[in-house]
Amino acid sequence: MNKVLEYFNKLNNTEEVFKKEIVVCGWQKIFKQTMISSITPYLFESLDIKEHIAKEKNENRDLRIKPKVYITVHDTGDTGAKHTAKFWSDTVYKEMWVDTKEPYKASFQYVVGNDGIYHNIPDNEVAYHAGDTTQYDYTLYNTGVKVSDKFELGISEDSFYTINGEKTTVPAPMFEKEVDGKVIKRVCTVDDINDQGICMAVDDEYFYLGETYFNKTYEKIANRGGNNNSIGIETCVNEGTNVWLSFMRCAKLVAKLLDENDLEIYDIKQHHFFSGKNCPQTLRVNNLWEYFLHLVEVEKDILEFVKEGYQIKLIPHSEYLEPNGVLTKLPKCVKGIEYTIETTKDDVVESYKYVKLV
Numbered sequence: 001m002n003k004v005l006e007y008f009n010k011l012n013n014t015e016e017v018f019k020k021e022i023v024v025c026g027w028q029k030i031f032k033q034t035m036i037s038s039i040t041p042y043l044f045e046s047l048d049i050k051e052h053i054a055k056e057k058n059e060n061r062d063l064r065i066k067p068k069v070y071i072t073v074h075d076t077g078d079t080g081a082k083h084t085a086k087f088w089s090d091t092v093y094k095e096m097w098v099d100t101k102e103p104y105k106a107s108f109q110y111v112v113g114n115d116g117i118y119h120n121i122p123d124n125e126v127a128y129h130a131g132d133t134t135q136y137d138y139t140l141y142n143t144g145v146k147v148s149d150k151f152e153l154g155i156s157e158d159s160f161y162t163i164n165g166e167k168t169t170v171p172a173p174m175f176e177k178e179v180d181g182k183v184i185k186r187v188c189t190v191d192d193i194n195d196q197g198i199c200m201a202v203d204d205e206y207f208y209l210g211e212t213y214f215n216k217t218y219e220k221i222a223n224r225g226g227n228n229n230s231i232g233i234e235t236c237v238n239e240g241t242n243v244w245l246s247f248m249r250c251a252k253l254v255a256k257l258l259d260e261n262d263l264e265i266y267d268i269k270q271h272h273f274f275s276g277k278n279c280p281q282t283l284r285v286n287n288l289w290e291y292f293l294h295l296v297e298v299e300k301d302i303l304e305f306v307k308e309g310y311q312i313k314l315i316p317h318s319e320y321l322e323p324n325g326v327l328t329k330l331p332k333c334v335k336g337i338e339y340t341i342e343t344t345k346d347d348v349v350e351s352y353k354y355v356k357l358v
């Protein structure tokens with residue numbers, strides 16, 4: 001058995017196929033869908049990216065080139081059946097909602113749906129999706145606090161971040177809210193920080209913190225660098241599609257972008273990290289974020305095999321299993337689902353037949 005088939009053998013032995021009732025959230029409606037986790041966390045299809053780059057005069061194309069340090073994952077929060085990836089790509093391209101003709105004032109690098117993947121803004125350019133404005137770049141500040149194994153963030157009474165109880169040189173933003181025309185201001189507490197935390201880095205000596213701000217819309221401390229320094233991906237959650245397939249496809253795209261931009265799993269952020277918005281809402285409310293990151297890890301591992309020249313194909317032997325690894329339904333009682341994985345490298349074809357109890 002070669003190393004690719006061995007890798008799948010390990011997945012087959014350790015990964016559970018599971019079914020979960022998920023709630024798909026969007027502004028038109030909220031609907032339930034049964035998610036089935038696929039035969040392995042790997043999606044057996046190649047990335048088919050349709051280039052549909054906005055024209056240079058497009059108001060939602062910024063044209064500034066910035067280094068990319070994050071990947072930002074969104075969902076469209078748009079459950080309308082006709083609001084496919086193509087719909088969203090056309091909406092960015094034409095700067096208006098293509099159904100209502102209302103002006104559209106946002107953009108993102110990619111949109112992923114059951115109908116494919118569209119590329120709208122070049123990866124190295126700024127796009128308008130993260131809600132943190134475009135005036136601030138990803139910046140790290142030396143906190144003056146010596147690095148240690150422990151990292152516990154706090155905020156002092158005079159509004160500086162603290163690490164492990166020690167005051168840093170980095171100021172925390174103030175809470176700000178307008179009530180009846182009056183601005184209420186107070187020092188933030190850690191409860192005001194978005195639930196993905198704030199950017200932290202270390203060198204051999206010191207802790208560093210990223211640039212943060214207080215987002216008045218969502219009333220959370222959030223991070224800068226979303227619009228300028230991340231590649232934004234929208235994932236479609238439109239009714240009538242297999243929403244989980246769109247997230248699996250998104251994970252595959254994220255793995256490729258990590259590889260191309262020399263980024264790691266911890267560089268994948270939710271839109272929430274940059275604004276406090278509940279996005280990607282469907283992953284968040286169904287507690288699927290960690291599993292989504294796991295999909296990216298598996299895709300990243302297998303991408304290494306693909307880069308070495310392996311072609312990988314799944315041959316299903318069950319009516320429930322699609323050639324891309326998606327399970328259309330689960331049998332009523334426990335059953336072995338059989339499939340073969342075939343690899344080709346330098347004209348050498350190898351295969352192995354697996355059985356998965358589901």
Ligand SMILES: [Zn+2]
Pocket residue numbers: 073074075129271277279280
């Ligand atoms: Zn979003």
